[in-house]
Amino acid sequence: MMKNCEYQQIDPRALSVLPQSAQNNTEKTVQRSRRKWEVFPGKNRFFCDGRIILASQSGVLPLTLGLIIVTCGLFFAFDCPFLVKHLTVFIPVIGGALFVFVVFSLLRTSFTDPGILPRATPDEAADIEKQIDTSGSSTYRPPPRTKEILINQQVVKLKYCFTCKMFRPPRTSHCSLCDNCVERFDHHCPWVGNCVGKRNYRFFYSFIISLSFLTSFIFGCVITHITLRSQEGKSLVQSIQESPARYPFLVICFFSIWSILGLSGFHTYLIASNLTTNEDIKGSWSSKRCAEESGNPYSYNSIITNCCATLCGPMPPSLIDRRGFLSLDEAIPAVSASEIELPPFTVKSDAHMCTQSTKDVLERMVHSYDVHGLCPPATPKTTPLDLEVSGPAAASSEPSLSAGCLPQDARQPVVPPCPPFSRSNKRRDSLHSINPAFRLASPSPSLSRTTFILGDAPDNGFIPLP
Amino acid sequence: MAETHSLQDMRQQAAVAAKVFLQRDYSNGTVCQFQSKFPSELETRIDKQQFEETMQTLNNLYAEAEKLGSQSYIEGCLACLTAYTVFLCMETHYEKVLKKIAKYIQEQNDKIYAPRGLLLTDPIERGLRVIEVTIFEDRSLTR
Numbered sequence: 138m139m140k141n142c143e144y145q146q147i148d149p150r151a152l153s154v155l156p157q158s159a160q161n162n163t164e165k166t167v168q169r170s171r172r173k174w175e176v177f178p179g180k181n182r183f184f185c186d187g188r189i190i191l192a193s194q195s196g197v198l199p200l201t202l203g204l205i206i207v208t209c210g211l212f213f214a215f216d217c218p219f220l221v222k223h224l225t226v227f228i229p230v231i232g233g234a235l236f237v238f239v240v241f242s243l244l245r246t247s248f249t250d251p252g253i254l255p256r257a258t259p260d261e262a263a264d265i266e267k268q269i270d271t272s273g274s275s276t277y278r279p280p281p282r283t284k285e286i287l288i289n290q291q292v293v294k295l296k297y298c299f300t301c302k303m304f305r306p307p308r309t310s311h312c313s314l315c316d317n318c319v320e321r322f323d324h325h326c327p328w329v330g331n332c333v334g335k336r337n338y339r340f341f342y343s344f345i346i347s348l349s350f351l352t353s354f355i356f357g358c359v360i361t362h363i364t365l366r367s368q369e370g371k372s373l374v375q376s377i378q379e380s381p382a383r384y385p386f387l388v389i390c391f392f393s394i395w396s397i398l399g400l401s402g403f404h405t406y407l408i409a410s411n412l413t414t415n416e417d418i419k420g421s422w423s424s425k426r427c428a429e430e431s432g433n434p435y436s437y438n439s440i441i442t443n444c445c446a447t448l449c450g451p452m453p454p455s456l457i458d459r460r461g462f463l464s465l466d467e468a469i470p471a472v473s474a475s476e477i478e479l480p481p482f483t484v485k486s487d488a489h490m491c492t493q494s495t496k497d498v499l500e501r502m503v504h505s506y507d508v509h510g511l512c513p514p515a516t517p518k519t520t521p522l523d524l525e526v527s528g529p530a531a532a533s534s535e536p537s538l539s540a541g542c543l544p545q546d547a548r549q550p551v552v553p554p555c556p557p558f559s560r561s562n563k564r565r566d567s568l569h570s571i572n573p574a575f576r577l578a579s580p581s582p583s584l585s586r587t588t589f590i591l592g593d594a595p596d597n598g599f600i601p602l603p
Numbered sequence: 604m605a606e607t608h609s610l611q612d613m614r615q616q617a618a619v620a621a622k623v624f625l626q627r628d629y630s631n632g633t634v635c636q637f638q639s640k641f642p643s644e645l646e647t648r649i650d651k652q653q654f655e656e657t658m659q660t661l662n663n664l665y666a667e668a669e670k671l672g673s674q675s676y677i678e679g680c681l682a683c684l685t686a687y688t689v690f691l692c693m694e695t696h697y698e699k700v701l702k703k704i705a706k707y708i709q710e711q712n713d714k715i716y717a718p719r720g721l722l723l724t725d726p727i728e729r730g731l732r733v734i735e736v737t738i739f740e741d742r743s744l745t746r
Contacts, residue, residue, distance in 0.1 A: 237686070238686050241686040241687065241688070242686065242687070245686075245687050254730050254732070255730040257732070258729065260622050260735075261624055261729065261732075261733060261735070264622065264624045265624075286629050286630070287630055288629050288631070288632055289630075289631070289632060293629075295629075303732060306627065306629065306633065306732070307629055307632075307633055308633055320633075321633070339683075340687060343683060343687075434632065435632055435633065442671075445671065445676060445679075446671055448679060448683075449675065449676045449678075449679025449680055449683075450669075450679065451670070451671075451675045451678070451679075451695065451696055451697045452678075452679075452682070452690070452695045452696075452697055453669075453697055454695075454697055454698055454701060454727070456727070456730040456731060457730070458727075458728075
C-alpha cells in the first residue's frame, strides 16, 4: 500500500484510452439520458429534477421553519386580535409581510447552490499534477501543495484540494459536510441546511436581518400587549397569567433575539469589511498585518462599496449545471461506478485516498473491490486510527452541534498535528474567545469551526494508510 | 445544437493530441480573468496575436459580466425588494453575458480554431476554472 502512495505522473493519453474502451458498454446500458445532478459527486440532495439543491444533512432546517411558523402563528392568534382592536390594523400586516420575507429568504438560502465548484476533469487534474514540482518519490508523505499568487500586491496562498483535484481559487474552501469546494465559503449553516457561499450569501443575510426585525417586532408587540392589558386595571403578573401560552413564546423570542441580533451584527461587520466568516475565524487578514483594511486584498477600502459589492453585486450563475444532460464521455465514470456497485461513499473515499494520481483512482474503481475495507468512510483524509472516532460522526445524519463538535475536537490529538495546523487552531480558539459576537452567534460559527477543522486537516499533509 | 454536433464530429474523427489548460489569473482578485500568456504548445498552430486577441475579448466580456455598475445595483435592489422572486422570470445580467460569451466562443471556433485543428471549450463547462484548448492531431499536414 505504501508504494502506491508515491506520486505518479499521469499520462493524459492513458486516461483518454480508458473512457473510450468503456464507451461501448455505456451505450448499451444507459437507456435514457441522465442529468448531471444524478451523478453529482458531492454529498448533496436534489429535488424537482435538479432544480432544488440541499445539503445531505438538512436535519435542522425543519426545526428552523417550525420555530418561525409556530412563533408567528402564536403571535397572529393571540396578540394580533387585541392589538388590532387597541392600536392599528397595520400590526398583522407588517408582521405578515416580514414573515413572508423571512420564509422566502430562508428557502432561497437553503435551496440555492451556494457556489459549488465542479470537480476537475481527469485531464485537468493530470495537467495540474504535471505542473507541481515533486522532489522525488522516496517519501510517502508528499509535501502540502500550495501555490502562492499575488492578489492586489499581496501574497495569497492557494491550497490544493485533494478531493476536487484542483487548486482552490482564493476565498474558496472545501466543506466536508457537503464534500464540495464552495466559492467565497462563509460557513456551513445547519439552521439553513446548506453551505453559505458566494451565491446565497445575500439571501442568508436578508434572512437573518429580516428575522431580526421579525423577532424584535413580535417581541415588541407582545410586550405592548402585556403592558396594555396591565394598564386596563389588572396587574402585570395577572395579565401574564391570563394567557399562559405566551410563556414559551416569550422565552423563544427573547433568546432568539439576542443570538439573531448578534449574528446580524457580526455579518454586517463582515460585509462592511468584505470578509467571510471563514477568513475572520482563521484571522487571515487581521492583527498581524497591523492595518485592518489594507490587510484584506479583496476589500474595496470603502464600507459602502464593500456592502454593495457583496449584496447587490451581479448574481453569478451556478457552475454545476445540475439540469444539463450528460454527454457520453461524462456518463462513463458514473456507469462504471454503478456497475461495480460500491456504496456511494466508498467511491468518494477512493478520491480521498492518499494516492493522488487520478489514474490510480480510475484503476481502483474498475479493478479492486477490497479497497473499501481500508478506506475511511467519507471523511477527510485521516488514518484508520481515527475511524472509530470519525466514522460515527460522519455517518450520523443528525447535525447536532454537540455530536458534531466533540468527535472533531477529540480527533485533533490523534492526527499527528502539523505545526501550522495546531498553531492556527490555537489562534482560532483565542479569536473565538476574544470576539464577543461569537458567544451570541452560537449555532453557525461553532459548527463552522468544526467544518474548518475538517477542511483544513488534509491541506497540511496527510497520513497514508499503512 | 448543430454547431456542437459538428464539433463533436470533429472530436470523434480526429484524435486528441494534447490539451492545454489556461488557468485563471487572480492578480486582480476573484474576478473572472484568464491568463493570456500564449502557451508554447500552440505556437505551431496559431498566430500569437490572434490568440491573445481572443483571450482579451473573453476577459473583457467576463469583466463586463461582473462589473459593479448601476445596472447590477438596480438589479440587486429590485431582487431584494421582490424577495428574490424576480429571478424566476428574468434572466440576470451575468447570464446574458454568458450567452454572449458562448456565442463568441462558438464563432471563434468555427472561423479560426477548427480550421487549425483546435477547439476552445467554454470555461463555464469547466466551472469557470480553465479555458481548455484541445489540440487535435493534424493529419492533413505532413512534417
